[in-house]
Amino acid sequence: MVKKFSRNIEDFICEHCNKFVKGNGYTNHCPHCLYSKHVDQNPGDRMATCHGLMEPIQVEVKGDQFILTHRCLKCKTTKRNKTAKEDNFSAILALMRKRAYG
Numbered sequence: 001m002v003k004k005f006s007r008n009i010e011d012f013i014c015e016h017c018n019k020f021v022k023g024n025g026y027t028n029h030c031p032h033c034l035y036s037k038h039v040d041q042n043p044g045d046r047m048a049t050c051h052g053l054m055e056p057i058q059v060e061v062k063g064d065q066f067i068l069t070h071r072c073l074k075c076k077t078t079k080r081n082k083t084a085k086e087d088n089f090s091a092i093l094a095l096m097r098k099r100a101y102g
Contacts, residue, residue, distance in 0.1 A: 006044030012037075015053055029056070029068065031086040034095065036079075038072040050075045059083075059096045066092055 007025040014021055016035035021027060028043070029036035036054035041047040052074025060067040066083040083092060 004042050006042075006046075008044045008046065026084070028081045029054075029070065029087075031084065032088055032091070034068060034087065034091050036070045036081070038074065038077060038079075050077070054079065056091075056095055058099055059092055068092075068095075 008023070009025040010023040010027070012021050012023065013019070014030035014033060014035060015037060017030060017033040019030065019032045021030050021032075034056040036056070038048050038050040038052045038054050039046050050072060052072040054070035054072050056068050057071045057078075058069040060069070060080075066087075067080050068083055069078055069080050071078045
């Protein structure tokens with residue numbers, strides 16, 4: 001049986017904005033620019049072979065949570081992930097405005 005979540009505490013340099021990100025084991029994307037990297041099949045497993053940059057393309061609001069949708073720029077896979085309190089709220093709002101007003 002494959003686990004659906006593996007916690008990995010990893011720091012990284014964002015490949016989109018080049019900022020340092022301190023991981024907490026749940027960190028999925030850069031809190032500065034919201035970009036991610038296609039490294040997982042299931043959260044934390046590091047089993048994806050693509051390794052493409054994942055662009056944030058949409059924000060949904062569910063109750064008091066914001067859900068990001070990322071699309072891989074290499075293979076076009078989409079994945080959804082919750083935002084974190086550390087995320088740049090201005091970037092979240094800008095993405096929401098971009099989607100709403102084109």
